[in-house]
Amino acid sequence: xxxxxxxxxxxxxxxxxxxxxxxxxxxxxxxxxxxxxxxxxxxxxxxxxxxxxxxxxxxxxxxxxxxxxxxxxxxxxxxxxxxxxxxxxxxxxxxxxxxxxxxxxxxxxxxxxxxxxxxxxxx
Numbered sequence: 001x002x003x004x005x006x007x008x009x010x011x012x013x014x015x016x017x018x019x020x021x022x023x024x025x026x027x028x029x030x031x032x033x034x035x036x037x038x039x040x041x042x043x044x045x046x047x048x049x050x051x052x053x054x055x056x057x058x059x060x061x062x063x064x065x066x067x068x069x070x071x072x073x074x075x076x077x078x079x080x081x082x083x084x085x086x087x088x089x090x091x092x093x094x095x096x097x098x099x100x101x102x103x104x105x106x107x108x109x110x111x112x113x114x115x116x117x118x119x120x121x122x123x
Contacts, residue, residue, distance in 0.1 A: 001026045001027065001112070002024055002025070002026040002027050002029075002032060002098050002111075002112040003024065003025045003026050003112075004022055004023070004024055004096045004097070004098060004112055004113060004114035005022065005023050005025075005114055005115070006020060006021070006022045006094065006095065006096050006114040006115065006116060006117040007020070007021050007022075007023070007117060008020040008021050008117060009094060009117030009118045009119045010119070010120070011120045011121075011122065012086055012119075012120070012121055012122070013121070013122050014086060014087060014088055014121055014122065014123050015085060015086065016086050016121070017082070017083060017084045017085075017086065018083045018119060019080060019081070019082050019083070020036070020080065020081040020083065020094055020096075020117060020119075021078055021079075021080055022034070022036075022078060022079045022080070022081075022096030022114055023076075023077060023078050024077045024078065024079070024098065025077065029074055029077040030053055030054075030074040031053060031100060032053055032098040032099060032100060032112075033050065033051070033052050033098070033099050033100070033101070033102055034050065034051050034053075034070075034072060034079040034096065034097070034098055035047065035048075035049065035050040035051075035096075035097045035098075035099070035105075035110060036048040036049045036050070036070060036079075036081045036094060036095070036096060036097070037094070037095045037097060037107055037110075038090075038092035038093065038094045038095065038119075039092055039093050039095070039116075040091060040092040043092075045095070046061065047061050047105035047106075047107070048060070048061055048064055048068065048081070048094070049061065049064065049068055049069075049070035049081060050070065050105070051070045051071065051072050051079065052102065056071075056072065058070050058071075059105070061105075063089075064083075064090075067083065067084050067085045067086075068081060068082065068083050068084070069081070069082040069084075070082075079096060081094070083119070086119075086121045087121060088121045088122070088123045089121075090119060090121050091119060091120050091121050092118075092119060093116040093117065093118050093119075094116060094117050094118075094119050095113055095114055095115075095116045096113070096114040097110035097111075097112060097113050097114070098110060098111060098112040099111050099112075
């Protein structure tokens with residue numbers, strides 16, 4: 001089992017920045033590929049960004065590319081999501097997720113999830 005706890009959400013004005021953190025415990029963090037997803041009210045959960053466990057290769061949804069940056073610190077068992085130039089449409093609950101497999105952006109491919117952290121961007 002891997003336990004994931006997100007933090008860093010909050011209320012920010014349009015154009016502002018936030019840094020989300022996801023602390024992992026349980027099994028060896030470096031064995032897992034990590035992802036961030038978000039879910040807005042009335043919408044499906046969608047992929048935001050992912051980072052691989054070894055090469056630290058990164059992948060982004062087109063809607064956040066060049067504004068968001070995912071990173072990880074295997075020594076601290078933590079994955080981060082730096083969000084810049086935030087827009088009202090970025091408002092959602094953001095979830096951290098872990099998987100041992102690779103490939104694809106479906107949330108169904110992730111085995112472990114955090115409880116989520118709310119991000120609200122005001123216009």
